[in-house]
Amino acid sequence: MRLAGVIFFFALCGLVQASPVSIIPLPAQLQTAEGSFTVDDNTPIVIPSGDAAARQSAQYLVDTLARTRGLHLKIVEGGSAANAIAFVRNPASPVTQAEGYKLDVTSHGITIDARDDAGLFYGGITLWQLLTPDAQKGAVQVQALHISDWPRFAWRGVMLDSARHFQSASDVKLLIDQMAQHKLNVLHWHLTDDQGWRIEIKRYPELTHIGAWRTPPDAGHDGEPLRYGGFYTQDEIRDVVAYATARHITVVPEIDMPGHAQAAVASYPQIGVTGKRPPVSVDWGVNPYLYNVDDATFQFVDNVLDEVMALFPSHYIHVGGDEAVKDQWKASPAIQAKIRALHLKDEDALQGWFIGRVGSYLAAHGRRMIGWDEILDGGVPADATVMSWRGTDGAIKAAKMGHDVVMSPSPDLYLDGVQSDLPDETAGRVPVRDLASIYAFNPIPAQLSATQAKHVLGAQANIWTEHIPTMQHVEHAALPRIDALSEVVWSPASARNWKNFVARLPAQFERYADQQVDQADSAFAPNIHLDANKALKMHRATVTISNQAGYGAIHYTEDGSTPDIHAPLYRGPFVVNVPATIKAKTFAEDGSVLAAERVRVLDHDSLLTRLGVELPNCPGSDFRLRIQPMPDATSMAPVYAVNVFDSCEQFPAAPLDGVNAIHADVVRLERNYALAHDQKLVVSRPHTTPYGELVVHLDRCDGPTLATMPLPNPAVSARKFSLDASLPQTQGEHTLCLAFTAPIDGPLYALGSISLKTAGEGRGSLASR
Structure with missing residues (x-):
């Protein structure tokens, strides 16, 4: 095969269009050649006779192509490879790395060869991408090329939290398919926590009869269900595990201990410390319930693990070990007596003993324990693997001690972090974890030597679901950020190139659309910038538009019409007269939409209005969440910004010339947050009316009070309401401090929007931002 162009680690060349097609993750080596091969419905897929794994990989290619390209290929055993797609089992393949493969396209056909089953499967995934370069259907011409490919890391994972919000088994399979298509190979399945026990254990039926269900706060009101929960039967789990196995994904279950145990203790109070039955928790955060350390409780744990191991053939079993607040252990005479009897230093050492005992039980059954990095705090079995989530320090410490580690740090790889600070971004944690930050993540800490770095098995991204209640939310959180993750854990580190990566995403977005899978467009969403105060004064605005x-x-309009590829192309700042309505949309080179329309209304009212999600926290606390009106709301919007430690935001540079009133749209939210020892950090402000007030201060949060707006009785008022107040005449631009003084043992409050009013003005337009 005469080479027309050679690209080894081709992203290094800085060629945005260097790859002939969109392949994600980037192959280790790729060479292009002259010629091409056309695949149509008459192209056979040839597999070795009697090779069940090759047939399985070929069938996955057939099924996925039928859904996404409308091609319907047939599988033939032992036929000729001429003018065909051939899956070849090749013990002498030049790609010797596990899970690696070689893929060749010539004018005479396509060949995938690999030494192992996973390699054949991943070769098929790459070929599927070669065959779906655009949104067209039917026959496709593939450029001649040669690929030699293998993964950088063995552990390429995603964690799905099914304990906080429950996904159906079919939903879990949807995520598994997307993982497979990105060559990710570990699904860490978080199945138990304070808010729900999701796995059927035959020996202990109360775990799912009681522990799988919770009564939500304000149940039955404002769309909150009367009862929330669900669980996976053992048959469903076997089915999900088999589905994953067929796609070369290992499912690693997590059964939390000794903390995050409230749902278990609610089911069987005798395994808890106090012997009392708590409810299944409705509070996100750190709850106090722990397992006790009686022999009977360890028998319970062992029996549960027996059934878990029977369902999950994975080498690893995850035991949690994180956020185990020791208050109950400290207060228990029986636990303190156990610490003395075992000659242990303290409660952390007791947790180490607890985890060590569980680890020994797993090892006796041929399994290996993995846990969050807190398991290091009290001592840990020598063969334990550590999953580092409290930044990277746990991984560095563990690797230096000789433990294998998986990188999963917060906030770096936490996909419940919001993807942008745009006003229409969905619920999630702050700070922003955008697509570029995931792509830039380095799984190997610089502090590790080459020998220590060998203990880094790989990395995984976590989808915690406190604020991700539906599968649509999961898809939005995961995609396209797992595209970036896949390149971090599969592709050579030297090959990563941001511009090259984003140039390969439009075809991937088309694949999502063909599979009816949702994804976030945050990275490409037009962000319409202007100086609102200057626009108010000048009746003109200089507008800039950008994306992450x-x-x-980016095409835009100024008259409120919907932009298409014939609308003006944004090339730089432009000036519009006020009033105007700017709409912008982002397109790929082929004309497909990369980001949906964003709107900015420019009129007197909207220029004097700020959405709550746009207002920064008051000084003193960086904590911030974007949440929906109710904990289990299933819609994607509206979303409100809250700081559970300090209900205070600022309106910077508020233009107060001519302003004589203020209008606030407010929402009352559930204070369902378990803060443990951090509860002392919650700011309590004095209030002068029974339910507190929204207080407006000038310049600083201890500055002069401009307005006080009493909050209504939560027992009789609507969840969403408005507040209005007069403001004294003030000149110039000033920061407004907007603080809620509601009692901190009651509900939270958040601003939907805040509007300044001038003399003679009605409420006006609360425009889409």
Whole structure:
């Protein structure tokens, strides 16, 4: 095969269009050649006779192509490879790495060869991407090329939290398919926590009869269900595990201990410390319930693990070990007596003993324990693997001690972090974890030597679901950020190139659309910038439009009409007269939409209005969440910004010339947060009316009070309400401090929007931002 162009680690060349097609993750080596091969419905897929694994990989290719390209290929055993797609089992393949493969396209056919089953499967995944370069259907011409490919890391994972919010088994399979298509190979399945026990254990039926269900706060009101929960039967789990196995994904279950145990203790109070039955928790955060350390409780744990191991053939079993607040152990005479009897230093050492005992039980059954990095705090079995979530320090410490580690740090790889600070971003944690930050993550800490770095098995991203209640939310959180993750854990580190990566995403977005899978467009979403105060004064605005990725063609209109590829192309700042309505949309080179329309209304009212999600926290606390009106709301919007430690935001540079009133749209939210020892950090402000007030201060949060707006009785008022107050005449631009003084043992409050009013003005337009 005469080479027309050679690309080894081709992203290094800085060629945005260097790859002939969109392949994600980037192959280790790729060479292009002259010629091409056309695949149509008459192209056979040839597999070795009697090779069940090759047939399985070929069938996955057939099924996925039928859904996404409308091609319907047939599988033939032992036929000729001429003018065909051939899956070849090749013990002498030049790609010697596990899970690796070689893929060749010539004018005479396509060949995938590999030494192992996973390699054949991943070769098929790459071929599927070669065959779906665009949104067209039917026959496709593939450029001649040669690929040699293998993964950088053995552990390429995603954690799905099914304990906080429950996904159906079919939903879990949807995520598994997307993982497989990105060559990710570990699903860490978080199945138990304070808010729910999701796995059927035959010996202990109360775990799912009681522990799988919770009574939500304000149940039955404002769309909150009367009862929330669900669980996976053992048959469903076997089915999900088999589905994953067929896609070369290992499912690692997590059964939390000794903390995050409230749902278990609610089911069987005798395994808890106090012997009393708590409810299944409705509070996110750190709850106090722990397992006790009686022999009977360890028998319970062992029996549960027996059934878990029977369902999950994975080498690893995850035991949690995180956020085990020791208050109950400290207060228990029986636990203190156990610490003395075992000659242990303290409660942390007791947790180490607890985890060590569980680890020994797993080892006796041929399994290996993995846990969050807190398991290091009290001592840990020598063969334990550590999953580092409290930044990277746990991984560094564990690797230096000789433990294998999986990188999963917060906030770096936490996909419940919001993807942008745009007003229409969905619920999640702050700070922003955008697509570029995931792509830039380095799984190997610089502090590790080459020998220590060998203990880094890989990395995984976590989808915690406190604020991700539906599968649509999961898809939005995961995609396209797992595209970036896949390149971090599969592709050579030297090959990563941001511009090259985003240039390969438009075809991937088309694949999502063909599979009816949702994804976030945050990286490409037009962000419409202007100086609102200057626009108010000048009746003109200088508008700039940008997006995170720095990629795509942004087309816009000024008259409120919907932009298409014939609308003006944004090339730089432009000036519009006020009033105006700016709409912008981002397109790929082929004209497909990369980001949906964003709107900015420019009129007197909207220029004097700020959405609550746009207002920064008051000084003193960086904590911030974007949440929906109710904990189990299933819609994607509206979303409100809250700081559970300090209900205070600021309106910076508020233009107060001519302003004589203020209008606030407010929402009352559930204070369902278990803060443990951090409860002392919650700010309590004095209130002068029974339910507190929204207080407006000038310049600082201890500055002069401009307005006080009493909050209504939560027992009789609507969840969403408005507040109005007069403001004294003030000149110039000033920061407004907007603080809620509601009692901290009651509900939270958040601003939907805040509007300044001038003389003679009605409420006006609360425009889409």
